[in-house]
Amino acid sequence: MKGKSFRRSGLCVAMGICLASMMLPALAANTDGSLSGRVAAGAEVTVRNADTGFTRTVKADAQGNYRFPFLPIGTYQLQASKDGQAVGETVQVVVSLGNESNVSLGGATDLAAVQVIGSRVITPVDVRSTESATNITKAELERVPIARDAQAVALLAPGVVQGQYGGASFGGSSVSENAVYINGLNVTDFYKRVGFSTIPFGFFKEFQVKTGGYSVEFGRTTGGVINAVTQSGTNEFKYGAELVWEPKSLQSTGDDHYDRQGRAYRISSKDKYDRTNLNVHASGPLVRDKLFFYAMYEFRDYQPQSTNNAGGTFFDGKSDKGFWGTKLDWQISDRHLLEFLAFSDKNETTTDNYDFTTGRRGVRSNTQYSEVGGVNWALTYTGYLSENFSMKALYGENKRDRIASSLNDQDCDAVQDRRDGSLPQIGCVSSAQVENGADKREAARLDFEWQLGDHLLRFGLDRETNTSDNESFYPGPSRKFYQIYPTAPGTELENGGIVPAGVVAYVRARQQEVSGTFETINSAYYLEDNWQVTPNLMLNAGVRVESFDNKNGAGSTYIKIDDMIAPRAGFSWDFRGDGRSKVFGNIGRYYLPLVNQINVKQAGAFLDERTYYAFQGLEAFERNGTTYYRPILGAQIGPIDNSQGDGTVGDLRSEVDRDLDPVYQDEAILGYQAMFGDTWSWGVRGIYRRLHNAIDDMNISSNGIVCNGKRKDMGYVMANPGKNVTLYTDTDCDGVNDAYVTIDTSRAGWAVYDANGKYLGERGWVKPKRTYRALEFMLDRAWDDKWAFNASYTWSKSEGNAEGPSNSDFGFDNTSRTESFDDPYVNLDGDGPLPNDRRHQLKLRGAYAIDDHWTVGATLNAQSGRPINAFGMGTPYDRRIYHSFYVCVDKCTLPYDQRVYQLRGRGAGGRTPWIYDVGASLTYQKSFGAADLRVKLAVYNLLNQQRAVEVDDSYETGVGVVNKFYGLGTGYQNPRYAQLTVSVDF
Incomplete structure (x- = not known):
């Protein structure tokens, strides 16, 4: 050697x-x-x-x-x-x-x-x-073109793909099933579980991406874990600065997209941005060998510009609030350590809206405001209490604001015209909802390790109190959101109203608002034994016991699930005894908590009132020199529907299953990894995951009791689809709830009536299913000051009828309040490939040092397309009009039992195209005395591919009404852009 x-x-x-x-x-x-x-x-x-x-x-x-x-x-x-x-x-x-x-x-x-x-x-x-996990250091990331955020790092791991709503899918999971930790503090969004608190890339030191098989100290996730630590100070004083510049002059123009008639439906050619971040940092000893600091401040200037899909409104944004962060480490003695982390990721964006119908910026029509993020901190103690017994203790707070409003909110109602399948805003307000929300997590945990001969015992407990202060409502003087839909005479609407003769479109006026303070307490304890049976064989067995307690607006428990036992076990066998290869495997169970959004939208004074009207045309009006439209309302169709919230904190026993079962996932992994030569390594593993249960809102239209010739309608309740649901209800038809009734929703709970309103019987829901199978192959060549290479290939299948708590095929981001189980027909005959099913993934990255100063890097992320559905409206089994896998192909204006339907299963529309994302970078490094200079130019999406990553899955917008936008893209790859990084360290 x-x-x-x-x-x-x-x-x-x-x-x-x-x-x-x-x-x-x-x-x-x-x-x-x-x-x-x-x-x-x-x-x-x-x-x-x-x-x-x-x-x-x-x-x-x-x-x-x-x-x-x-x-x-x-x-x-x-x-x-x-x-x-x-x-x-x-x-x-x-x-x-x-x-x-x-x-x-x-x-x-x-x-x-x-x-x-x-x-x-x-x-x-x-x-x-x-x-199992994937570790990636900051030094490796600096050599290759990787976007500067934690999620981009996670996407380097095998089996992780970009999902909808800005999240990532781990092993077929939805984007709302992951957890993110920074220095041990959970910074995951708990309101919807999509997103997390962020820090600048330069503040990170190392990442670990857990894609499965993680130990019992981790819980509250059925997806994956991003675990990261920040920089710390040392005995050497250091300081420096880093400039990251992404100018719009180095961005390719986005493609404009056209429908099948050649009309533009998604204008992207005006979408550009300028981004400049400058961070200054310093670190060193406050007391040598004892007390150290690291501090960073980042100046930010982000100026995004874009148009709406139709190209008629121009948005000019500005965000310049800075980031600050600090880390203190106190080595009290060789047995006691104390560290403190604090940072603020508060961000504010102001966006001016301008008329752009002439292709030029006109008068300002509105200004939007948004605020996100907050101040976060954590204090961690490590104690080596003896040679064989150690502990860690952490307490911290994680805060995230959710504030959105606009200047026009008081005067303008929100209006959408959805008659052709698109979602154009034709009113004078662009805010989806006025929101003033603040989320705070109080986290505390204790972790212990006790070495007893060949047994390493690990045990601990953790508790999180997650509080959401929330006020939200639709903008406008009426606080209503007007949506125009196509329809046909005789159609039954969601409120049970029948569309009268001559009406071909209706208006749904929806008022949705809630305010209050809502709390969830998640607690757990765990015990694990790692037994070194022989010098070459390690057995691992542990159990985690979880408890979730969601409270209503009055502070009382309304959903509590406890004694959730999550066993996990594994083995590692160094069968050659040389420490260079092993066979390993594990099995385990993982539980997922409910999001705080459920507390807010069901257990508070939540109002969700929907009124339906015949559509009688559009009324034009002008504001700030721009023409807008509002619907002319005709006769009301059917009753006002407030079954999902009447503005009061009701008797939640009639809205929540008394014996609610948790959502959990079972997982099994078998793998092998080995070294060959001095720098090469490879591995393979097989993965099986199965998700059990769903907790979602279901419209229970029958409690099994007949009152006045009709089944008692319970409205929307939180329950486990396809399982027994126990609800407090009216059993003697006097209008007052008086007893619990158990409904087997696998065969009952939905009342079926014929076209004339005659009761025909009941039917139930299919049980939610999701299975993920994968084979992952990995090859790695370590950096030796000359070159490095990493490759992974994943073959996988994600199949079933439920993506998870988030729904991306319907484009509905209300976690655990999806549309998948609103009625029994949404998922009827709906088994097949799920939205995050990408059968093939190939990921490559590498770097090569040309000489002592110049290094080139490259990445490739290639993945097959996601399935495309063909959702219809209605079924041959019921008169209700809603999402389904059935499409009307003949006699569509007749009553439902005379129409001709065709089943279109999951993935019936084929798949989106393969995606190829190539990145390239060139780095120059040189030392000038005490200064180390690094200059890096990175280009992302080098081939400038702008293929569709999401499409419109709705084949129909009404019964027999074909959506002209079906199959057209709703999301595309970002155009090519370049990023220049210049750093100087002393």
Whole structure:
């Protein structure tokens, strides 16, 4: 083993990045790593971080085993001694996030598992653990073209794809099933579970993306976990600045898209932005070897410009609120550590709206305001209470504002004309809803590790109190949202009204508002045993017990699910005994909590009132020199419908299943990983996931009791579709709820009437199903100061009838209040490929150093298309008009039982095209005395592909009315753009 190239490879592997993109099992907490190994029995092992002076010493047991838990990530000097004499040489090892480095020193019997290059140690495979994850360091990301946000990093991991609403799908899950941690603090949005608190890219130090099989310390997710830690100070004073510039002059023009008649329906050619971020940072010791700081402030200037889809309104935005963040680390002693994190990601955007019907900016028609983010902090204590017993304690707060309004909110009603399938805003307000929301998470957790011979016991508890202060309503003097839909005479509307003769369109006037303070408490405790059965075989078994308590606007519990037992088990077998390869596997159960949006929209004084009118044309009016329209309302059709909220906090026993079952997922993984040569590694794993249950709103139109010839209508309730639902209801027809009734919704709960209103019987719902099967193959070549390469290929199938708590095929982002189970027909005969089903994914990235100063990098993300549905309106089994997999093909103006329908199953419309996203970067680095300069030019979507990533899945806009926009794109790849990064560090 000689030569410069090998020395470089040894350095890179020792620095913890050799398997940076492989499946790295872990036995560590959220914010740190651990170090273990074997040495002569009774020897003392000392670990020291040269950057901070942190030093700890432990004594090996009678079998020569030693372990350092809860180590802050970084590079350590490792030295063994016995009877005051050094055993072997001092070596260096890097402890990475969430992983356990295994290093055996002099006197051990298994030195074949260790490679020593100079004074550095390589530990290729963690054979002591069963958890799978992908670790990526900031140094690796700086060499390749990666968008500067945590989600872009997550998308590098196998099996992760971009989902709708700005989220990511892990292993077929919907975008609202993930969790994000920064320095151990959960920063996931809990209102809808889409999004999370963000920090600048330069503030991060290392990422770990968990795509499955994670240990029992993690919960409240059936998707994946993004785990990240921030920069920290050291004994060396450092400071610097980084400028990131994305000018609109280096952006390609977006494509304009046209319908089948050649008319523009999505104008993108005017969509541009200028973005400039400048961060200044400093770090160093406040007290050498004891107290350290890291601080950053980022100046931001973001100026987006765009038009609406029709191209008639021009939006000119401005956002310039800065970010601040700090990290303090206090090494009180070698047994007690304290760290403090605080940051503010508050952001405000002001957007002026201008008339653009002439292709030029006209008069200003409105100004929109939005505020997001908040101040976040966490205090973490680490205590090494003995050589075998350690603990961590965390308390913190995570805040996120949700504020949206506009100047026209008081004077203008929202109006949409949906008669042709598009969603054009024809009123003088563009706000979907006026919202003033503030979310605060109070998080506390304790984690313990106790080494008892061959058993490592890990246990702990965590509790989160999630509070949402919320006020929201539709803009305008009437506070109503007017939507115009096509229809046909004789059609039954959602409120039971029958469309009269001569009416071919109707107006739905919807008033939706709520205010109050709503709280959810999520708590859990866990216990796990990691048993080293033999030197080459590790068994892992643990259990996590969850509890979710959602409260109403009065502070009382209205949904409580507890005693949710989540067992998890796994194994890791170093079958060759050389520490370079292993077979591993795990099985486990994972529970998903309810979002706070459910509290707000059901358990508060929630008003959702819908009134239907015959449409009698449009009335034009002018405002600020622009022409707008509002509907002329004809006769009211049917009664006012407030079944989803009447503005009061009602008796929730009639709106929530008394014995609600939780949503959970079972998972099984079997994998293999190995090194070959000094820098190459590869792995493969098979994955099976099955989601059980859904919690969603269902329209229970029959409680099984006949009153005045009709079944008692319960309205919309939160329940488990396809399972027993127990509700408090009226059983003696006196109009007063008096007893509980259990309804088997797999066969009942929906009253069926003929075209004349005669009761025909009942039917039930299909049970929700989602299964995910995948094979993942990975290949990695570690950076050796010359080049690096990583590749992964994923074949997968995501099938069933329910995507998850979020619905992207209907384009409805109300988490756990989707349209999938509103009535029994939405998912009837609806099994097939789900929206996040992308059968093939190929991800490549690499970097090559041309010389000591110049490096080129490249990425490729290729994935097959998502399925396209063909949703109809109505079914041959019921007169209600709503989403379904049935399309009317003949006699569509007749009563429902005389129409001719055709079943269009999931994916009946084919698939969207393959997506190829290529990135390229060129980096220049040079030192000038004490200054290190780095200049990087990155180009994203190099081929400037602008293919559709989402399409309109609605084949019909009314019974027999074909949607002219069906199959046309509703979302496209972003055009090519360039990013220039210049950083100077001292």
